Ligand SMILES: NC(=O)C1=CN([C@@H]2O[C@H](COP(=O)(O)OP(=O)(O)OC[C@H]3O[C@@H](n4cnc5c(N)ncnc54)[C@H](O)[C@@H]3O)[C@@H](O)[C@H]2O)C=CC1
């Protein structure tokens with residue numbers, strides 16, 4: 001079965017490098033030409049050559065693969081599918097984004113199903129920096145799919161010698177693991193950027209993980225899912241590395257500096273969505289609430305810190 005990847009950003013290009021024999025679609029014809037002539041995505045993955053088997057196009061009509069990976073940012077997924085969904089109706093769609101749609105309050109598989117109710121949909125998520133995948137470093141990800149047979153087929157199709165997929169049928173849990181860790185990564189970045197120290201970062205990660213579990217369980221995730229690659233695994237990666245855009249964005253917030261608005265920072269919109277979701281579920285998610293307020297510019301970093309430290313003492 002053939003594979004296509006829609007979205008030639010950092011992650012889409014990295015997956016193309018790892019899988020090798022795929023069609024890579026980008027929306028901008030000029031970008032497609034540049035990728036084709038240089039055989040490199042110089043803007044996103046400089047120094048990583050595109051394998052010979054990767055064919056580039058900006059014409060969705062040329063994308064005939066049965067398995068289609070959607071590697072475009074979360075908040076763009078619904079508009080993209082509304083425009084192009086008809087062309088993808090009978091494919092196996094694998095969402096690769098991490099986040100919660102600000103309007104529908106659901107993750108990327110939920111969005112696919114809301115726009116294309118008959119589509120076969122799955123999720124590829126977990127701890128992986130595009131650069132690591134593209135360079136062939138060993139990586140393990142979660143392939144989540146409610147349909148066991150389809151999940152097994154996709155696991156086989158998308159695993160390589162160095163990219164190892166673990167299957168899971170808890171799509172909601174896997175979606176939330178990937179979405180929520182970005183919010184906590186922003187908090188971790190704020191902590192380091194503001195000079196609050198590594199002990200404070202560890203505390204935020206652990207308390208943030210407790211919040212992630214609370215929301216995931218309340219929305220129907222399986223209790224163990226967030227302890228896996230999508231959730232704890234991705235939390236460790238993203239909260240601990242300057243390579244993470246969510247972490248770097250948080251660090252800039254913590255230092256009171258501006259951050260490049262063209263950079264994809266999924267946790268910013270997701271924090272706002274999740275803060276609303278938590279309120280509607282009657283859940284206490286103080287770290288997420290503070291991140292959402294910081295992102296929206298409603299409070300300062302010292303105010304966020306004071307609010308978190310003034311909370312009543314409680315059981316763990
Ligand atoms: N970069 C990474 O290390 C990883 C990224 N991801 C996830 O993958 C998703 C994409 O991230 P990146 O590729 O890193 O972002 P990116 O900013 O590098 O690329 C995004 C791509 O989406 C395209 N795009 C944006 N809006 C579009 C639209 N309306 N229609 C068509 N194409 C559109 C852009 O042209 C660009 O090529 C995010 O949800 C991210 O969380 C997941 C794992 C690792």
Ligand SMILES: O=C(CO)COP(=O)(O)O
Nearest residue numbers: 126127128129244245246
């Ligand atoms: O999701 C990622 C790692 O698993 C990439 O993290 P950033 O989007 O924060 O760069």
